[in-house]
Amino acid sequence: MSSNFPGFKPALTNGNLILIERVAAYLPHLILPDPAAASHTFEGTVVVAEVEGFSALAESLAKLGREGAEILGRTLNNYFSPLLNAIEEGGGQVINLDGTGLQAFFPAAGAYQDQDHFSRAVAAARRLLELASGFQPVQTPEGDYSLGLRAGVGQGILEIIHLGTDSGGWAPVTQGVALDKAHQAVSQASWGQAVAWGQGPLNPAGTAAISYRPAGPDLAATFGDEDPVMVFNRLAPYLPRVLAQKLKLSPEIPLPVEFRRVVNVFIILPDLNLTQDAGLAVLQDYYGTIQRVCNGLDGLVHRIVSNPAEKSVTLHLTFGALLSSSDDAEHALQAALAVRDLPVPSGALPAISIASGTVFTGSIGTPACQRYVVLGDVVKLSKQLAQATLAFGSGAMPVDRYTRERVGLSFIFGDELSIDLPDQAYPVRTNPLLALRPRPCSLAAFLKEATFASPPPANFPVTSAELLDGPERVFILSDAGQFAALAQDWLKSGGKGAAGFCLPNAASAVPYLAWSGLLGGLIGLNDTDSRTEKAAKLGEAVSRYAPNYVQDSGWLSQLLGLAPETPGFRSKIGGSQREDFSQLVIELLRGLSQRSPLLIIISKLQWSDEPSLYLLARVVEQLGEERIFFCLTHQQGNPQTVTRLEGLPGQWVE
DSSP: OOOOSTTOOOOOSSTTTHHHHHHHTTSOGGGOSOGGGSOSEEEEEEEEEEEESHHHHHHHHGGGTHHHHHHHHHHHHHHHHHHHHHHHHTTOEEEEEETTEEEEEEESSSTTOOTTHHHHHHHHHHHHHHHHHTOOOEEETTEEEOOEEEEEEEEEEEEEEEEEETTTEEEEEEESHHHHHHHHHHHHOOTTOEEETTTEEOOSSOOOOOOOOOOSOOHHHHHTTOOHHHHHHHHGGGSOHHHHHHHHHOTTSOOOOEEEEEEEEEEEEOSOOTTSHHHHHHHHHHHHHHHHHHHHTTEEEEEEEEEGGGTEEEEEEEESSSSOOTTHHHHHHHHHHHHHTSOOTTOOOOEEEEEEEEEEEEEEEETTEEEEEEESHHHHHHHHHHHHHTTTOSOOOEEEHHHHHHHTTSEEEOSOEEEOOTTOSSOEEEEEEEEEOOOOOBHHHHHHHOOOOSSOOOOOSSOHHHHHHSSOOEEEESOGGGGHHHHHHHHHTTOEEEEEEOOOGGGGGSTTHHHHHHHHHHHTOOTTSOHHHHHHHHHHHHHHHOGGGGGGHHHHHHHTTSSOOOTTHHHIIIIITHHHHHHHHHHHHHHHHHHSOEEEEEEOGGGOOHHHHHHHHHHHHHTTTSSEEEEEEOOSSOHHHHHHHHTSSEEEOO
């Protein structure tokens, strides 16, 4: 077997087993040799051990860089290895392990059938306390750090749920009465104490000796001479994709332990009970989508925790753990927005939080039991923010200040939100994430990126020539795809134009959001432009086409994300200054249309904010004689929008 223990050398009991050994060490032995065919329900006793102190220790050692990571890696292994061995010697199997504790199962039936599983679990819990009490404080340049452990024991049924797909990967999720009882028992224990469900604190003395009963499988006997590649292909989907690839490429090389800058996204799905088939089906579909989102953004679903007592499920997503890039923060926020907009059958909005910082990452455990961990105070912070967000009940997504600074002006945030957390002396200052700032969207970009219905909708009934010769200036449809043929013809004839998209939910609180990308596209801004280049193009357009409003060009700079927002900016342009802002846009459009005819597409107006509808009405009213044509999409659902649209000079195209 192989490990990342200092000085440990792989022992090849069978040359074909080394890759299997590495992969199998990351899976609960209960579901080996074939996870897909394994039983999902087991009877026995669960021991939950919580460890306090490693997150604080990680924060201290992070200041030492690589040396600190190696010290923490050795410390974690030196601490947990005796605990894992004690569980195995007592006939148990570790099912979960991270830097904050472990969960072990003592089965009552199967290959390790034992009617005395509860006694063995109790003895193991006592042994864990004994081993932990003998662990000396860890010395660091900032002082000594002590570690605490407490344990809980519960018996009953343990369930292992398999979420995911063969192509996207699988995630084993544990739940059940035994696990619930053990969690409730450990919550009643003091540090240095173990509690058994229904029996209270366990006596630390007088424990009968427990004979050695190995719980882990003999891999040589389990897999025999089976092709290791076939075994790997069967087990690898249960590991993070990047981790499985690293093991396959270098099965004999230990994974590095290191401090990395990681963005943590915690998602709490309320009103979701996995003990019922309906709840499990909902999560299966939901998780499949989250999995695709993470894979597309180089993220990782690090852990899924079922909370049956609270009827909720918690997901921990990481960006930058196994695979880092400079865009990790942006990817994390994009993923959070995608998850927020997923339909939730229960109707309860998920609680989502984002926090980033330096954390310890790497594999810990023994050669037979390894887990990849992400450890640090920022992980705890992100989880607590998500839990606090549940009280708001509004779908708010708090983002810590460090993450917000990393994404610059690429996203739109709400006003500062201070959140009180149990372990924080002062409120944590966050900003709720509202939306990704719209990118400049010309007609060419609209045609390139828009996804149309299949089969394609009918072509727009009017050509560009007929549109220019006709009296009407506004066309309202239910599907943006019908504009594709018109937009192509329009560009071929030398016309210009742009598109904007209205966004639902919290983003609608930002005035003129759909006009942001639209105006940027009309002015000719490109994603490849630097911020300086974009500002120069904007300044030139305003001074040329709306010279009387040059003093107000700062409004457009802030709306387009070229300058930080000033206090009260949104309320001013959407309220007291909205007429002045409208006139600035009107004059800009007038000048641009006199250079070449404009085709403006605004999609999903049912989600539009009221200031944007007001601006649309003012533009159509004052520029009725200019060569500006509007193609709008709308679906029933917003009476305010219907009222505005019915007042526009145009036609509904079915």
